[in-house]
Amino acid sequence: DGHAKTITIATVNNGDMVRMQGYTDTFTEKTGIAVEWVTLEENTLRQRVTTDITTKGGQFDIMTIGMYETPIWGANGWLVALDDLSAEYDVDDILPAMAGGLSHDGTLYAAPFYGESSMIMYRTDLMEKAGLEMPDAPTWEFIAEAAAAMTDRDNEINGICLRGKAGWGEGGAFITAMSNSFGARWFDMEWNAQFDTEAWANTLNFYKSMMDASGPAGYATNGFNENLSLFNQGKCGMWIDATVAASFVTGDDSTVADSVGFALAPDTGLGKRSNWLWAWALAIPAGTQQQAEAKQFIEWATSKDYIELVAAKEGWANVPPGARISLYENPEYQKVPFAKMTLDSILSADPANSTVEPSPYVGIQFAAIPEFAGIATEVSQEFSAAYAGQQTVEEALAKAQAITNEAMEAAGYK
Amino acid sequence: MATKASRSAARLMMAPAVVLLLGWMLVPLLMTLWFSFRTYLPLRGGDQGWTGFDNYVRFVTSSAFWPAVQTTLVIVLGVLIITVVLGILIAMLLDQPMWGQGAVRILVIAPFFVMPTVSALVWKNMFMDPVNGLFAHLWRFFGAEPVSWLSDAAMPSLIMIVSWQWLPFATLILLTAFQSLDSEQLEAAEMDGAPFIKRFFYIVLPHLSRAITIVILIQTIFLLAIFAEIFVTTGGAFGTRTLSYLIFQRVLESQNIGLGSAGGVYAIILANIVAIFLMRIVGKNLDN
Amino acid sequence: MARAVNDRRKLINTTAAWAIGLLIFFPILWTILTSFKTEGQAIASPPIFLGFDWTLENYRVVMERSNYGRFLWNSIIIAGGSTILGLIVAVPAAWSMAFVPSKRTKDILLWMLSTKMLPAVGVLYPIYLICIRLGVLDNRLALVVILMLINLPIIVWMLYTYFREIPGEILEAARMDGATLKEEILYILTPMAIPGIASTLLLNFILAWNEAFWTLNLTAVNAAPLTAFIASYSSPEGLFFAKLSAASTMAIAPILILGWFSQKQLVRGLTFGAVK
Amino acid sequence: MGQIELKQVTKSFGDVQVIPPLDLTIYDGEFTVFVGPSGCGKSTLLRLIAGLEDITSGHIEIDGKDATDLVPAKRGLAMVFQSYALYPHMSVRKNIAFPLRMAKMPQAEIDKRVNAAADVLNLKDYIERRPGQLSGGQRQRVAIGRAIVREPSAFLFDEPLSNLDAALRVGMRLEISELHKRLETTMIYVTHDQVEAMTMADKIVVLHAGVIEQVGSPLELYRAPRNTFVAGFIGSPKMNLITGEEAAKYNAHTIGVRPEHIDVVEGKGEWNGTVGVAEHLGSDTFFHIHNTGLAETLTVRAIGDVNLKHGDSIGLNPRANEVHRFDPAGLRIA
Amino acid sequence: MGQIELKQVTKSFGDVQVIPPLDLTIYDGEFTVFVGPSGCGKSTLLRLIAGLEDITSGHIEIDGKDATDLVPAKRGLAMVFQSYALYPHMSVRKNIAFPLRMAKMPQAEIDKRVNAAADVLNLKDYIERRPGQLSGGQRQRVAIGRAIVREPSAFLFDEPLSNLDAALRVGMRLEISELHKRLETTMIYVTHDQVEAMTMADKIVVLHAGVIEQVGSPLELYRAPRNTFVAGFIGSPKMNLITGEEAAKYNAHTIGVRPEHIDVVEGKGEWNGTVGVAEHLGSDTFFHIHNTGLAETLTVRAIGDVNLKHGDSIGLNPRANEVHRFDPAGLRIA
Numbered sequence A: 001d002g003h004a005k006t007i008t009i010a011t012v013n014n015g016d017m018v019r020m021q022g023y024t025d026t027f028t029e030k031t032g033i034a035v036e037w038v039t040l041e042e043n044t045l046r047q048r049v050t051t052d053i054t055t056k057g058g059q060f061d062i063m064t065i066g067m068y069e070t071p072i073w074g075a076n077g078w079l080v081a082l083d084d085l086s087a088e089y090d091v092d093d094i095l096p097a098m099a100g101g102l103s104h105d106g107t108l109y110a111a112p113f114y115g116e117s118s119m120i121m122y123r124t125d126l127m128e129k130a131g132l133e134m135p136d137a138p139t140w141e142f143i144a145e146a147a148a149a150m151t152d153r154d155n156e157i158n159g160i161c162l163r164g165k166a167g168w169g170e171g172g173a174f175i176t177a178m179s180n181s182f183g184a185r186w187f188d189m190e191w192n193a194q195f196d197t198e199a200w201a202n203t204l205n206f207y208k209s210m211m212d213a214s215g216p217a218g219y220a221t222n223g224f225n226e227n228l229s230l231f232n233q234g235k236c237g238m239w240i241d242a243t244v245a246a247s248f249v250t251g252d253d254s255t256v257a258d259s260v261g262f263a264l265a266p267d268t269g270l271g272k273r274s275n276w277l278w279a280w281a282l283a284i285p286a287g288t289q290q291q292a293e294a295k296q297f298i299e300w301a302t303s304k305d306y307i308e309l310v311a312a313k314e315g316w317a318n319v320p321p322g323a324r325i326s327l328y329e330n331p332e333y334q335k336v337p338f339a340k341m342t343l344d345s346i347l348s349a350d351p352a353n354s355t356v357e358p359s360p361y362v363g364i365q366f367a368a369i370p371e372f373a374g375i376a377t378e379v380s381q382e383f384s385a386a387y388a389g390q391q392t393v394e395e396a397l398a399k400a401q402a403i404t405n406e407a408m409e410a411a412g413y414k
Numbered sequence B: 001m002a003t004k005a006s007r008s009a010a011r012l013m014m015a016p017a018v019v020l021l022l023g024w025m026l027v028p029l030l031m032t033l034w035f036s037f038r039t040y041l042p043l044r045g046g047d048q049g050w051t052g053f054d055n056y057v058r059f060v061t062s063s064a065f066w067p068a069v070q071t072t073l074v075i076v077l078g079v080l081i082i083t084v085v086l087g088i089l090i091a092m093l094l095d096q097p098m099w100g101q102g103a104v105r106i107l108v109i110a111p112f113f114v115m116p117t118v119s120a121l122v123w124k125n126m127f128m129d130p131v132n133g134l135f136a137h138l139w140r141f142f143g144a145e146p147v148s149w150l151s152d153a154a155m156p157s158l159i160m161i162v163s164w165q166w167l168p169f170a171t172l173i174l175l176t177a178f179q180s181l182d183s184e185q186l187e188a189a190e191m192d193g194a195p196f197i198k199r200f201f202y203i204v205l206p207h208l209s210r211a212i213t214i215v216i217l218i219q220t221i222f223l224l225a226i227f228a229e230i231f232v233t234t235g236g237a238f239g240t241r242t243l244s245y246l247i248f249q250r251v252l253e254s255q256n257i258g259l260g261s262a263g264g265v266y267a268i269i270l271a272n273i274v275a276i277f278l279m280r281i282v283g284k285n286l287d288n
Numbered sequence C: 001m002a003r004a005v006n007d008r009r010k011l012i013n014t015t016a017a018w019a020i021g022l023l024i025f026f027p028i029l030w031t032i033l034t035s036f037k038t039e040g041q042a043i044a045s046p047p048i049f050l051g052f053d054w055t056l057e058n059y060r061v062v063m064e065r066s067n068y069g070r071f072l073w074n075s076i077i078i079a080g081g082s083t084i085l086g087l088i089v090a091v092p093a094a095w096s097m098a099f100v101p102s103k104r105t106k107d108i109l110l111w112m113l114s115t116k117m118l119p120a121v122g123v124l125y126p127i128y129l130i131c132i133r134l135g136v137l138d139n140r141l142a143l144v145v146i147l148m149l150i151n152l153p154i155i156v157w158m159l160y161t162y163f164r165e166i167p168g169e170i171l172e173a174a175r176m177d178g179a180t181l182k183e184e185i186l187y188i189l190t191p192m193a194i195p196g197i198a199s200t201l202l203l204n205f206i207l208a209w210n211e212a213f214w215t216l217n218l219t220a221v222n223a224a225p226l227t228a229f230i231a232s233y234s235s236p237e238g239l240f241f242a243k244l245s246a247a248s249t250m251a252i253a254p255i256l257i258l259g260w261f262s263q264k265q266l267v268r269g270l271t272f273g274a275v276k
Numbered sequence D, E: 001m002g003q004i005e006l007k008q009v010t011k012s013f014g015d016v017q018v019i020p021p022l023d024l025t026i027y028d029g030e031f032t033v034f035v036g037p038s039g040c041g042k043s044t045l046l047r048l049i050a051g052l053e054d055i056t057s058g059h060i061e062i063d064g065k066d067a068t069d070l071v072p073a074k075r076g077l078a079m080v081f082q083s084y085a086l087y088p089h090m091s092v093r094k095n096i097a098f099p100l101r102m103a104k105m106p107q108a109e110i111d112k113r114v115n116a117a118a119d120v121l122n123l124k125d126y127i128e129r130r131p132g133q134l135s136g137g138q139r140q141r142v143a144i145g146r147a148i149v150r151e152p153s154a155f156l157f158d159e160p161l162s163n164l165d166a167a168l169r170v171g172m173r174l175e176i177s178e179l180h181k182r183l184e185t186t187m188i189y190v191t192h193d194q195v196e197a198m199t200m201a202d203k204i205v206v207l208h209a210g211v212i213e214q215v216g217s218p219l220e221l222y223r224a225p226r227n228t229f230v231a232g233f234i235g236s237p238k239m240n241l242i243t244g245e246e247a248a249k250y251n252a253h254t255i256g257v258r259p260e261h262i263d264v265v266e267g268k269g270e271w272n273g274t275v276g277v278a279e280h281l282g283s284d285t286f287f288h289i290h291n292t293g294l295a296e297t298l299t300v301r302a303i304g305d306v307n308l309k310h311g312d313s314i315g316l317n318p319r320a321n322e323v324h325r326f327d328p329a330g331l332r333i334a
């Protein structure tokens, strides 16, 4: 029929993606391709697209996936290789760290819509009041100290807000990234779980004692959203989280936009920092009938032009960050206060080499094996229970050890 | 009523429903059974062959299994007790003459219309959030430290949310049962010298037993399957992982279909144990 | 003959009942109120009850973001379709059970109910695979059928209880009067059971409307109902309470209004033969 | 038109035979009443005739044609149920018209017949009402109306008056009797009310545990009950049945005397006793007499109001020609 | 023990006064029956006495003590409800024992009393059954048993027999009468059954729209009804009430003659007419006589079986001393 082609995109309901939906008309006008959106919350999205891709359901022409899924799915041949993108698109402009994380065997399988690392966001005013100064690359020790100093329970100010919520993409991601800086790792080279190591005990004990002392009530259920909300309401002194949050804490909805500073995620001097690397990327499932159209969309949505479109409409602070080198070379963007720190954070992350001691897996806040999501969700649930004081750190680690080994066994690693 | 013609007509007319349900039950059940004996890892290339009872053994011996069964039963029982007890009290109140009975009934019935997802979202964010939730405000107003409901009291919170959704159902059924109570019986008991409390326990409660059975039966069916509420509020953390949530984690989060299917078979067995148990009571109570 | 009650008792009853009614209703009320606040007012401390600047901004944003009309329409089609289809299958079955009971009638009834105890997550994979094979993913008709099957036991049971209340003599009279089986069901049984059928319809409409597992997992765009709509607001960035409230209100409003208008029927419908 | 014959009809529910082989002929135009204690199979028999139940064995003939396997609608019979079984969602008019609609009769004809029936039954003022808005008697009439319009070859009534209150019952009883006089259609009527059976029937069939105990006109049954069961069943208050010595005097195992056939005398009578309960109805008085030397308490009717009290001694004289005699098997001795 | 006095008692439901000021004394040991058409306030009155409804104004005294504000349980009365109101989930034994258990009586005493009651009421064989497994008459007896064990100062019965079938009704009627004779306790009994009222009562209270029309013994009411309402209400079949010319002959606005007080004569009588329906009961025959020149159809009773048929002409002679005369207001002319 005379109708234009329609592509269906499954996507996550975060701010940048929702914004992109708003510009869909521009794309349709340009190409005549209509776009249907299936917007879901992150966890729901992950299940939906995973079920669909593993059963070859073919419901979506484009899926929004992350650094975790892309290499696994690419390896299974479930994704269309993005190796024939137009010259105009300029693949080489994608930040190497991002491209690396979204490739399998050197082939790009998903185009980053935006990328992120994590960093410290802090309240300059409170820091000042506490008589401290944030170094560009602080240690955990300093952070704990500063957090204690900034905490003012009477005024509902918590020195530090961190993710504690169960879920591998929530608290699980944070604590894994943090553990790297404490010299911990998930698996040794024989795929044995490592939660019985001192490094993990140190990580968790440090986290818990700091949060108990200076964190918000109920931090065990706080994730990105909750912390953002707290920070924006002026209830956090520091917040270590995704670099994309920077644009929110300095945006209209924030009550503290004028007094936010940025620093690299902390370390303990062992050579690894506790920042992660992540990208939300667009990929095309292998079975789709609309490959060409899907590619067209991906080229549009992750292009330099799209960035400029957003910049023109909503200002540079709101463009999707962390994907393209050219963005950081743009003098306009360099004026954005968090631009530099974001780039620095991304550059300091190395997924292939994330742990102090060698590990068999790729990924910083995750291990890029199919079983990881399931295991890490359950492990993080045990951790959250420890944060909430329902069990000790030791108990949580012991259970984590058991859960992980059980699952690895079930998956046939041992 | 019973002529040969009508009996064969009856069999014919029952057929579509029975056949459809049989299919709806058997086909997935057989597939689940099949999967449960295989190593089926979609992310590792799918079906990798026969494993015998490995999945069953693994599922049961997993450290998560028994706690999940326990959680399931606690939630079902907790919600049942709360809804039945409160349901009886509220129904008793609504059975009294009053102004605006219809309007009150509308208020009481409302939670039943709310999607589980929405209800969980609303409770979690707008009431139980330890910082911005209404409860936190309330606690602070009285000078108390706000409670982190969904971590420190995850099970009670969950039970409360689910109870809120099912209370209208219980209340309404019990209300109708109340209304069907022969008032002469109560008056007879009154003449016999039974005070209010005794009338309640000796006359009213036995009269309600059939209605209570129905509440328990229907609610159990739905409660064994609650999912959205857990998914949205705690994601199975803090001891709120039910058996069906555990299966969900195995199937969708760990992508181990074989293991999850074995879990599914266990869940079916558990459900049927509960079912047989219930059917016994129901069967008895529905007869008289 | 209920005893007459004096006004003082009645006043006490009324007060207590309204207090409890409002308490139970409060979460919904609060959600609706919040949906008209700005995000700032929504999380204001202490909370603002009524004295805020009413705004429709949240609704505007939600409407802009998603195609509410389509979700709503799908919900109506799926819930309505499955209910009606369920009735078509269930009426004859319930007729048989109620009027030509055999020794196994009750067993069959209880068996039907027990099929509802299959854990949905356990069979998601099989069902998904079947749907792919049949090419009916994201298909309204498929959802109509599946939700019909899910609710069929309840429909059969409810109809069975209503039908049993209808004296068999009336159907026999129709038979004596020369009505065929079809005419008997069409002209006598169904109209007589209208109140019961209406409440069955309602209850199942609500159950189907609120069904969130299959509707979410088996749809993408074309067949996605309001449960999918709300799934995209499950965890909005930055916890925008007001927008969440607006979306929630939009998801539950249609069914809430329907339920309120028909609550008399529904109350009857929810009795499940609890009353004889 | 309207002769019904049952030939060796039996009916079992599962293993229980509620009707042992039974023969019965109901002639055209007859008003036949089935009486018998509760559970004796009256309704079952009626429903077998109607075709609402299958017979287990035997034959049913209607107007000489085998109707054993005919569906109810094809037997040309109309039934009035105990509960009336009106269609509550239809107006009186529609209720009455229903069988005609089912027969696909043209609308004009339907209207004519319904109006005629409504006329006959005095239902014209209520014709647009629903059954729920009618009184018991009016409902009853609608049920009859629905039966009449089909012009059936026979009417079947299953305790049609038992749901009405006493006063209305009397009225409706007369109406049905008059209807029968007018239509002269066969009617089969089930009741357990003495008075109804006696006053309405041309022929009474007394059933007991599925077996026919006696068939005859009301007065035949009253005057010459074939056995003690019928004797005790027909007549109110019940016949006094006396066994033992007194019966032997009459050369019988059992004798029966109806309360109205015992005269109360001053001084000594054939039997003597003391008054137990005396029931003064004004028009009659029933005495329950103890200490007669008989094993049984005697019931005696006196016309008008007789001034005897609890404890008074009286003499009783049974009217010799009204004494019924029965053998040990309970059968009447002629 | 058991005298109940109502003094200027009224009862209103909302704005509707169903009992206008009413005085009534029921003496100790009396068997009082309330009769009256449906809705006249019989049950309401009984419930006022029981304390199940508050009276709107006036006083109730039981045994000379003011009981107006006493709760039901404290009045020492027992009630038997129309629906029996048995506790369906308790065995017969538990049902009967319930009031005693509520009174915290020792178990041994309870057992003794329950067994005694079961004895009296012939319930021993069913004592462990549930009410659902009992027949109507047995249920009735359980309800009475539950009332008896408390040894109340008065029994209240609200149409206790109306759910039973005719035969059973007769039996239970006698049982209750005998019970009264034995216990000699005050009983108040509501019914709308003629025969029950006439045969059981020491005193009948005829109610009409909440107003007492007449109080008296059954035969007083039968012989000298105070007004046309009572005249028409008491007696079965109903008294023939005749107005117009014929009544004028008797110097009255209305005259009443009971069917049993009209003699059938061959040839001419005072009134002449043709037989309409003749109801042959065996023991009596009721004739409905038309074309008498009177506005009303007359009902006449003949003793035994009288051989008159539809359409026969007959003469009727009312017994002059049994003719009741009423004035235009319907009141009896002495």
Ligand SMILES: Nc1ncnc2c1ncn2[C@@H]1O[C@H](COP(=O)(O)OP(=O)(O)OP(=O)(O)O)[C@@H](O)[C@H]1O
Binding pocket: D013, D018, D036, D037, D038, D039, D040, D041, D042, D043, D044, D045, D192
């Ligand atoms: N559908 C049935 N299944 C099994 N037994 C039945 C059925 N219908 C009737 N019976 C039995 O058949 C016998 C006769 O029943 P029926 O209803 O004909 O009695 P009836 O004379 O009409 O009694 P009543 O005067 O109480 O109406 C009874 O013992 C009854 O229990």
Ligand SMILES: Nc1ncnc2c1ncn2[C@@H]1O[C@H](COP(=O)(O)OP(=O)(O)OP(=O)(O)O)[C@@H](O)[C@H]1O
Binding pocket: C001, C002, C003, C004, E013, E018, E036, E037, E038, E039, E040, E041, E042, E043, E044, E045, E192
């Ligand atoms: N709770 C009540 N509220 C309002 N009106 C009532 C109530 N109870 C009884 N009435 C009215 O009071 C009047 C008397 O009723 P009551 O039940 O005493 O009559 P009754 O003589 O017992 O009638 P029946 O013979 O039908 O039992 C009726 O008009 C009835 O409608």
Ligand SMILES: [Mg+2]
Binding pocket: D042, D043, D044
């Ligand atoms: Mg019968």
Ligand SMILES: [Mg+2]
Binding pocket: E042, E043, E044
């Ligand atoms: Mg009454």
